[in-house]
Amino acid sequence: MKQHYHYAFFDEGSKREIRRATLKAICIPGYQVPFASRELPIARGWGTGGLQLTLSLCGHGDHVKVIDQGSDESVNAVSIKNLISATTDVDIVRDTEEASLIQSRHRIPEVPLREDQILVLQVPEPEPLREYEPSERKTKQYHAEKEYTGAWLLLFEQIMKYGSMTTGADHPVMVNDRYVMAPSPIPKFDNPKMHQSKSLILLGAGREKKIYAVPPYTSIVSLDFEDYPFEAEQFHGKTCALCGAEHVFLDEIIHEEDGSVSYQCNDTSYCLKRRNAQRGECK
Structure with a gap:
């Protein structure tokens, strides 16, 4: 079956373009880098952004782990693993400590990651300001000016209505005291794992055509208030x-x-x- 595909599905030009966007994202932590999202034999919204990152990075000798909301055997995880297996010669593993490349939907593994590992997170909505600003041009302007009043206001409204911040997942974070970033719909429990993480964390949104990153040992702070501090589950x-x-x-x-x-x-x-x-x- 493998001979019917190019290695890792994409042609080399496509993989180079994705890698260039990835390198730019690593150089500017938290910044959303546009890229030419490719078509894949899975539906957009089911992990195409993360899968494109994985396919562009994996190579001979890699050990790849794929999880979906903590599970190694969900339909989404198994489908992605089948495509990776069909188009590469990498080993598919379950053990987090054995993996060199980990693709995940909505969770960061419990085992602390190492410097020689890369975590790829699937992202449905990369723009943390989209809830109150539908215009892409305006959100880009807000990021450029570090104008995040709206993000704080959304959290303030939650406190006024419910007495606490009610974001169960995808709680926005400040990266390197510069960009507000959507950490993907990981539970708040996982937000602190991003802070000063030893591993490189890449985030890909295929439908929205964006790649962004958290390099190793980067400061990540979940948005909160002095009198209403961030609290995980x-x-x-x-x-x-x-x-x-x-x-x-x-x-x-x-x-x-x-x-x-x-x-x-x-x-x-x-x-x-x-x-x-x-x-x-x-x-």
Whole structure:
């Protein structure tokens, strides 16, 4: 099957163009770089931006991991892995620590990433100012002038209506005290993982034709107020029912039989690795 495709699906010219946009994004942290988004055999909105980054970067000897909201086996993750496998010779892995390139939808893995790893995040809406400004020309002007009053106002309105900031995911962040950035719809729990991250983080929006980046050891601050500080999801006193993990992002499981509630690790690979280690200890 592989001989029917160019390596990593794209022709070399397309991959060079995407890499050039990626390099510019790395040089200007948080800045949205336009690029000529290519057609792929998956629908726009299902990870084409992240997949284009992955296909333009992966090469011989790479180990690629793909996750979708913490799961390695969702339909979206499996489809992307099948395309990568069909067009390259890279190894597809589950273990985060084995991966050199990680493509993710809506989660940052629980295991801290290393300097020799790259995290690619899929992004549906890269513009953090779009909710109050529909004009692309105006949002570009606001970014150029560092005019982010609207972003603060949206958070202020949430506090006035609900008593706290209610952004469950995609909470905007300030990058290097310069650009306000949409971190992709990761939960607020994952925002602090971006701050001073050892790994390179790339964000791609195929439908919106934008690439942006957070280079290693970059300052990332979630927008908040002095009297209403940023607060991530809390799971105090809760542990994973399968592996016993604490201080990780947990999914709430409601059992239909009796209505009871339990919790499981959202990161399935992390949970499985812990369980395998525990079984090894028991032996």
